[in-house]
Amino acid sequence: xxxxxxxxxxxxxxxxxxxxxxxxxQIRRNILLGKEEALNDQPAxxxxxxxxxxxxxxxxxxxxxxxxxxxxxxAGFIIINLEVLEIVLDGILGKHRLFAEPLxxxxxxxxxxxxxxxxxxxxxxxxxxxxxxxxxxxxxxxxDLNGWPRSDANYILITEIVLMSLFLTMNATDLVxxxxxxxxxxxxxxxxxxxxxxxxxxxxxxxxxxxxxxxCWWLHIAGIFAxxxxxxxxxxxxxxxxxxxxxxxxxxxxGKMKNMPSVQNEVLYAMQPELAPTDAAPPARFGAKDVFDLxxxxxxxxxxxxxxxxxxxxxxxxxxxxxxxxxxIMMATRDRxxxxxxxxxxxxxxxxDGKSLLHDYISVEELRxxxxxxxxxxxxxxxxxxxxxxxxxxxxxxxxxxxxxxxWNGMFSNTENNFAPWKFSPEERDQWAIQ
Amino acid sequence: xxxxxxxxxxxxxxxxxILFWVGCAGSFDQRAQKITKAFASILDKVGMRYAILGKEEACTGDPAxxxxxxxxxxMMAYQNIQVLNGYGIKKIVTTCPHCFNxxxxxxxxxxxxxxxxxxxxLLQQLIDEGRIQLKExxxxxxxxxxxxxxxxxxxxxNIYEAPRKVLEALDAELVEMKRCRSKGLCCGAGGAQMFxxxxxxxxxxxxxxxxxxxxxxxxxxxxxxxxxxxxxxDGVKNREKENEVAVLDVAELVAQSME
Numbered sequence: 001x002x003x004x005x006x007x008x009x010x011x012x013x014x015x016x017x018x019x020x021x022x023x024x025x026q027i028r029r030n031i032l033l034g035k036e037e038a039l040n041d042q043p044a045x046x047x048x049x050x051x052x053x054x055x056x057x058x059x060x061x062x063x064x065x066x067x068x069x070x071x072x073x074x075a076g077f078i079i080i081n082l083e084v085l086e087i088v089l090d091g092i093l094g095k096h097r098l099f100a101e102p103l104x105x106x107x108x109x110x111x112x113x114x115x116x117x118x119x120x121x122x123x124x125x126x127x128x129x130x131x132x133x134x135x136x137x138x139x140x141x142x143x144d145l146n147g148w149p150r151s152d153a154n155y156i157l158i159t160e161i162v163l164m165s166l167f168l169t170m171n172a173t174d175l176v177x178x179x180x181x182x183x184x185x186x187x188x189x190x191x192x193x194x195x196x197x198x199x200x201x202x203x204x205x206x207x208x209x210x211x212x213x214x215x216c217w218w219l220h221i222a223g224i225f226a227x228x229x230x231x232x233x234x235x236x237x238x239x240x241x242x243x244x245x246x247x248x249x250x251x252x253x254x255g256k257m258k259n260m261p262s263v264q265n266e267v268l269y270a271m272q273p274e275l276a277p278t279d280a281a282p283p284a285r286f287g288a289k290d291v292f293d294l295x296x297x298x299x300x301x302x303x304x305x306x307x308x309x310x311x312x313x314x315x316x317x318x319x320x321x322x323x324x325x326x327x328x329i330m331m332a333t334r335d336r337x338x339x340x341x342x343x344x345x346x347x348x349x350x351x352x353d354g355k356s357l358l359h360d361y362i363s364v365e366e367l368r369x370x371x372x373x374x375x376x377x378x379x380x381x382x383x384x385x386x387x388x389x390x391x392x393x394x395x396x397x398x399x400x401x402x403x404x405x406x407x408w409n410g411m412f413s414n415t416e417n418n419f420a421p422w423k424f425s426p427e428e429r430d431q432w433a434i435q
Numbered sequence: 436x437x438x439x440x441x442x443x444x445x446x447x448x449x450x451x452x453i454l455f456w457v458g459c460a461g462s463f464d465q466r467a468q469k470i471t472k473a474f475a476s477i478l479d480k481v482g483m484r485y486a487i488l489g490k491e492e493a494c495t496g497d498p499a500x501x502x503x504x505x506x507x508x509x510m511m512a513y514q515n516i517q518v519l520n521g522y523g524i525k526k527i528v529t530t531c532p533h534c535f536n537x538x539x540x541x542x543x544x545x546x547x548x549x550x551x552x553x554x555x556x557l558l559q560q561l562i563d564e565g566r567i568q569l570k571e572x573x574x575x576x577x578x579x580x581x582x583x584x585x586x587x588x589x590x591x592x593n594i595y596e597a598p599r600k601v602l603e604a605l606d607a608e609l610v611e612m613k614r615c616r617s618k619g620l621c622c623g624a625g626g627a628q629m630f631x632x633x634x635x636x637x638x639x640x641x642x643x644x645x646x647x648x649x650x651x652x653x654x655x656x657x658x659x660x661x662x663x664x665x666x667x668x669d670g671v672k673n674r675e676k677e678n679e680v681a682v683l684d685v686a687e688l689v690a691q692s693m694e
Contacts, residue, residue, distance in 0.1 A: 062618075255591025256540035260505045264545060267509040287503065316621040316644075321637030369634040372501050372626030373586040378617050391501065398503030407631040408502050415507055419493035419514075420459040421630055430489040432461075432468040433438040433475070 002094050009091035009221075016225035023232040027303060030341040034296035039248045046247045049383070054246035059381040069124045073160065076121035077239070080167070083114050087221050097174075100188050108189050115171065115193040118164040125157045125164075132157075139309030144328045149235065149307055156236050163223050170216035172197035173209045180206060238306035242382040245304040248297055249383035254374045257391055258295075260286070287395025290356040291337045294392060301384040302334035311376035311386055317369035324369035326376035326386035332361040333389060358393050364403065367394050438475055440489035441522045451486040453557075454524050456538065458531035459494050460661035466668065467530075467661035473690035474530050474554055480693060481566040485528075491518050495537040502627035509545075512537075516547035526550045528557050530686060532587035532660045533625070539592070553588060555598040555659045555685050562604045562689075569604060573692035576606040580688070581653035583612070583644065583667055584619030585660035598659050598685050605692050610651045620644050622658075622666035629662050645670025649680060656682045 040046070052058045057074070060067035086099050100107045132140045132153060145153070171194030177185040190198075201209060231237050262283035269276035288294045311326035312318045318325045336357045344350050355361075367390055376386045397403040404412070411421045419426045444451060455478065461471040478485050496511035519527075527549050529535045539551035561567040580602050588594045595616045602609050614620045623633070623640030633639055645667055648656045656671070658664040661684075668682045 253536075253540045253592060255536040255587055257500055259541070259544055260509075263505045263509050267506065267513050271513055286505065314618070316623060316640045317634070317636070320640050320643055322634045323636075324634070365634055368631075369636075370626050371586070371621045371623060371628050371640065373621035374590040375586075375618075375621065378590050391503070394501075394503035395505055396503070399505060404502065404504075405631050408627060411502070411627065411630040412499060412504055412507055415494050415496070415499050415511065419511075420463055421494060421498050422459065422463055424463045426490055426493070429457075429462045429492060430438070430440065430487065432457075432471050433436050433487070435468075 006092060006094045012222065012225060013088065013091070016229055020228050020232070023229070026341055026345070027232055027237075029344075030337050031296050031299045031303065033292055033337070033340065034294050034299040035292075037295040037297055039250065039297055042251060045251060046249075049249055050243055050247045052246075053249070053381070053383055054242045057381065059379070069127060072117070072120040072124045073128075074239070076117040076164075077160070079117055080114050080121075080164075083111070083167070084221070084224060087217070091221060096184055097186055097188060100186055108191070111171070111188070112191050115168065115191050118167050119193050122161050122164045125161045129154065129157045139313045142309060142312065142325070142327075144309065144312065144325050144331065145307065149331065152234050152236075153307070155230075156234065159223065159227055159230075163220060163227070166216045166220040166223065168194055168197060170194075170213055170220060173201050173204075173213040173216070176201045176204070177206070177209050177213065182206065182210075235305065235307045238304050238382055241300065241304035245300055246383045248300065250297070250385065250388075254377050254385075254387075258388065260395075262286075285396070286399035287397070288389070288392035289358045289396045289400065291333065291340055293396070294333070294357075294389060298333065298385070298389050298392070299337055301386075301389075302330050302337055304382050305330040305334065305384055306382065307331060308381070310379040310381065311384075314375040314379045316371055316373060316375065322366075322369040323363065324366040324390075326390075329362060329366070329386045329389055330384060333357060336361045358396055362393060364397060367397065368405065370394075436472060436475060436479075439486045440491075441486045441524075442489065442491065444486050445522060449484075450523070452484045453526045453528050454519075454522075455485045455487050456527050456529035456531075456534055457487055457492060458529060458534040458661070460665075461530050462492070464661060464665070466665060470530055470661060470664070470684040470686055473684065474686040477558070477561075477567065477686060477690050477693065481561055488518060488522075493518075495534050495542075497533040497537045498627040498630055500537075500541075501625070502630075512542060512545050512547070516542060516545060519547055519549065524549055526552070528552050528554055530554045530661065530684070532585040532592075533662070536587045536591050553592075553594060553597070553659070555588070555601060556594060558601045558685065558689055559597040559604075562601060567689065568694040569689075569692050570694055573605055575655065575688060575692060578607050578655060579610050579651070579653040580605075580607040580655040580657050581610050581612055581648050581651040582615075582657045582659075582685075583622065583648060583663055584616060585658070585663050586619070586621050586625050588659055589619055590617055598657070601685055601689060602657055605688060607655075607688075610653050612647045612651055614647065620647065622660075622663040622670075624662035624666050629665075639670075639673075641666035641670040642673050643670075645674060649674060649676055654680060655688070656680060657685050657688060658682060659685050 057067060057071060060070055089098050090096055131137050171191055174185055175190060175194055175198045178187050285293055291299060307327055309327045315326050340350060343353055370390045372387060374387060414423050415421050418424060457471055460467040493514055494511050495515060496508035500508035527538055532553060535551060535553045582598055582602060599609060621640060622644050648667065656667050658667055664682055664684055671677050671680050671682060
């Protein structure tokens with residue numbers, strides 16, 4: 001029986017890790033469908049960003065109360081993973097509380113700390129669920145989240161509550177069994193919260209207690225494995241990708257738009273034909289029409305987005321009722337990229353499906369509403385730039401489709417002919433000094 | 436007002452301390468021309484040797500680039516960089532945050548390397564150095580002024596303090612809007628929005644921002660961008676507050692307070 005449990009556990013662990021690794025590989029492949037871009041200069045600054053923005057969650061702290069609550073869930077999850085390590089080893093070796101004896105007093109202290117964190121996680125998850133479902137914060141009831149995304153957020157919070165409750169119940173039944181001197185349950189002493197729960201179980205028979213303890217143990221670890229495999233399909237992937245996304249964040253001024261050397265050269269060769277190489281190939285495409293035309297960092301951004309909506313809540317276009325929502329730009333990019341990924345999985349290589357990110361996922365009206373104010377970029381806690389995707393798509397609209405509102409065409413021709421966006425004579429440029 | 440152009444200076448073999456990049460709004464827009472003149476008068480008063488490009492200046496290409504027209508941007512940049520490099524320009528000051536951002540951040544990789552400063556930064560330096568002498572008990576002493584952060588000055592280039600320090604030097608009472616500094620709300624003009632109608636929505640951005648500014652109870656809204664100035668002025672007019680609340684550029688506030 002014991003060996004059967006061990007074999008079952010190892011098989012479960014292997015399958016879930018294998019499934020996760022396969023999906024992670026697909027995501028990596030999808031991200032690398034984007035255009036190359038070197039983002040590995042200044043490693044010291046990049047590590048600093050990783051530590052401050054991802055690990056330290058610096059931007060979250062612009063709202064300290066929410067930041068602390070978020071940190072409890074996050075720390076809870078990371079630190080309780082130490083406990084998961086023990087659980088995994090117990091599962092493989094068929095032992096119980098493997099670390100209890102070698103760690104001694106420290107073990108009790110640690111598990112007690114985990115219990116405090118677990119209770120903290122449960123409380124914060126309840127607060128977060130009510131922010132979404134009872135208080136209905138504006139950015140959580142936005143139409144961006146209609147359907148699956150709204151459920152996704154709730155599933156994550158509920159799963160965390162369930163996992164933590166299993167952990168506490170497991171410890172509580174364990175404690176009762178310890179007190180009864182069951183040889184498989186070494187005495188560890190009482191932990192604070194499971195100690196409070198244990199009286200509930202004091203009237204149960206040994207067999208029932210063992211059954212409850214084992215069930216909680218199995219559900220807890222199976223839940224963690226299931227959650228691991230849920231991550232890649234969920235907004236919750238940010239708990240992993242926030243780290244590389246902070247590291248590879250663009251370090252230049254956010255006001256600087258990415259240069260297009262191909263266009264720069266084309267203009268240079270038109271002005272100074274003697275510089276033009278004879279074999280210069282014209283660029284394949286201007287701007288971004290589909291995910292392939294974006295940088296790999298834009299695609300990593302899309303997978304890192306946790307749909308919190310701070311970007312859209314700060315967006316001047318979105319808050320004044322325009323169609324544009326920077327969060328939706330990121331969600332649309334991920335949705336399209338996932339669709340492209342499925343296409344590749346089914347056909348070995350991408351087969352044209354007659355769709356593109358521009359038009360089918362992101363409309364012209366959305367793109368037109370952006371003021372390039374950088375509020376979305378400034379707000380994002382995980383270093384995403386929705387603005388860069390917007391401007392790349394705008395480039396495609398203008399340079400590939402000549403799709404501009406009439407007023408912009410006027411602005412373009414004025415700039416080209418009169419060197420100012422308005423219809424004034426360049427001869428009058430210095431009139432202000434004379435008047 | 437006599438303003439030297441680079442062409443005139445080059446004829447006599449002179450070179451300026453600084454080039455004043457006026458920008459299209461500052462050159463042609465009637466309201467922005469007043470800002471240009473106010474700033475030029477300050478430079479005159481402190482005895483700064485400056486020049487403008489005059490007819491040789493052209494749009495930096497900012498609105499074209501942000502609208503998506505990279506070809507036009509590159510053409511403008513090429514042309515401007517040829518002119519600036521031709522005159523051997525080292526240092527540029529501009530009253531427009533969009534020109535500032537483009538010249539400072541986008542021209543270097545195209546071959547245009549200059550020290551570029553925004554006029555609010557220069558004004559702060561001149562006050563700190565004592566070159567700008569402000570009147571004791573000037574026109575804005577004790578008056579409530581609210582500063583509207585320009586996106587291309589603030590979030591894009593991290594300049595939040597210089598304009599505020601200038602306003603404090605006027606002995607004004609600086610009152611902040613609900614959203615300020617890195618959280619400042621856009622006026623609605625950036626990204627080439629200035630040159631087209633708003634997309635459908637339930638409010639115009641400039642009115643939303645003007646409401647925030649009016650809520651501070653300040654009698655003066657200070658801007659540091661000609662486009663923000665237009666947008667805020669329109670917003671204040673829309674709320675029929677133009678007789679009680681004035682929208683002025685930081686340079687205008689300084690010019691009116693100088694000895």
